[in-house]
Amino acid sequence: MTSASSNAKASPVRDSLGCSLDKLDDDRTIEDRNLIFHHKRSSSGPPGRVSTPGSGRGYLIGLAASGGHKRRIYKEHHSTVHDFDENSIYVRDFADDYRADLSGSFDFMLLEVSRNALERIADAADIAGVSELHAVAERPDPVLGGMLGALFATMDGQAHRSALFVDQLSAAIGIHVVQQYGNGHAGMTRGGRRLSVRAQRTIRDLIQSRLGGDLTVEDLASACNLSQATFLRAFRQTMGKTPYRWLQQQRIEKARHLLQFSQAPLSEIACLCGFSDQSHFTRAFLHATGATPGAWRRSRQS
Numbered sequence: 001m002t003s004a005s006s007n008a009k010a011s012p013v014r015d016s017l018g019c020s021l022d023k024l025d026d027d028r029t030i031e032d033r034n035l036i037f038h039h040k041r042s043s044s045g046p047p048g049r050v051s052t053p054g055s056g057r058g059y060l061i062g063l064a065a066s067g068g069h070k071r072r073i074y075k076e077h078h079s080t081v082h083d084f085d086e087n088s089i090y091v092r093d094f095a096d097d098y099r100a101d102l103s104g105s106f107d108f109m110l111l112e113v114s115r116n117a118l119e120r121i122a123d124a125a126d127i128a129g130v131s132e133l134h135a136v137a138e139r140p141d142p143v144l145g146g147m148l149g150a151l152f153a154t155m156d157g158q159a160h161r162s163a164l165f166v167d168q169l170s171a172a173i174g175i176h177v178v179q180q181y182g183n184g185h186a187g188m189t190r191g192g193r194r195l196s197v198r199a200q201r202t203i204r205d206l207i208q209s210r211l212g213g214d215l216t217v218e219d220l221a222s223a224c225n226l227s228q229a230t231f232l233r234a235f236r237q238t239m240g241k242t243p244y245r246w247l248q249q250q251r252i253e254k255a256r257h258l259l260q261f262s263q264a265p266l267s268e269i270a271c272l273c274g275f276s277d278q279s280h281f282t283r284a285f286l287h288a289t290g291a292t293p294g295a296w297r298r299s300r301q302s
Contacts, residue, residue, distance in 0.1 A: 017060070017110070018050040018098070030151065032170040033216075034117040035284065038150045041065070041107040050100050057094040058114035059133045061177060063145055064088050068105040073098075073137075082137050087145035091136040091181050109148040121174035122184055124218075124228035130184035133177070141180070147173050160211030162274075164246040168232075171217040175229050195238040199224040203235070207243070209273030211251050218245065249274065252288045259297040266293050 013021045021027070021038060026041035033302045040127035072081050082090070092098060111123070115131075151169050178184065195203070202223050207215065220243060221231035229231040232242075239246050251273045270281035285293045 019050040035170050038110040052098045055094050055098045062090050062108050062110045064195045069194040070104045071100045071102045073100045087142045088138050089141045091133050122178045123177050125175040126227050127184040130182040164213040164215045167216040168244050171228050193234045195234050200284040260300045
């Protein structure tokens, strides 16, 4: 005899954001020290009803990676309908009960930030008095869209992200969020500031000694006795590129030297220069020079 409970339709398994997991075709998460990032996509249909009880988790920022998404958000005594174009965002407080019906296409990149992390990010951005983020719905933010897209970008189906790359993007994203949506007050802008010669030497030595990229923006900024926001602005003003791009340049320069003046195998050179493996080394070297490491070595040693 079959019990009534066995005939009952099983409730869908949901993730920590209230999404039905059986509807998601893409569900990726990247965790950094201050932020948690998600990419959730469904080609077969949206996750339907999303519901989460109030909690002390902080804030959730969602950004539509493509247009055509619609949701009805229910309040205590009314509901509102929102249409999301590409790069339009919402900001909501996890402290509030949330209930929404989702329809249309679903492709969102999201980030979670706790209240403690919000304060740390605000300190790094030289913004005082940040205690909350303002609620937002349907606001376009192509800058945030570009940074989140870069964070989740993949190469040949596999992500090759160094710790510095993730940390650099996470720091920039956090600073952007508190500047655009926080309730604090920015300090005096330090426009045009450049790194001193001594600071440049310190950063060069630090990065070249750790080409594997196991550095954080906080490490580099602390070495220069600067806040993270000031360091990132000053580094780009001085070096003409981001710390991660400069790290990649140093890796390629060391690889060129080893290819020309040593007989080390390519796998060993990849390791010595901080690449994740020989395949990653080959792709990065080809992109930077227009030739594979083996072809470049033969042209210099012939």
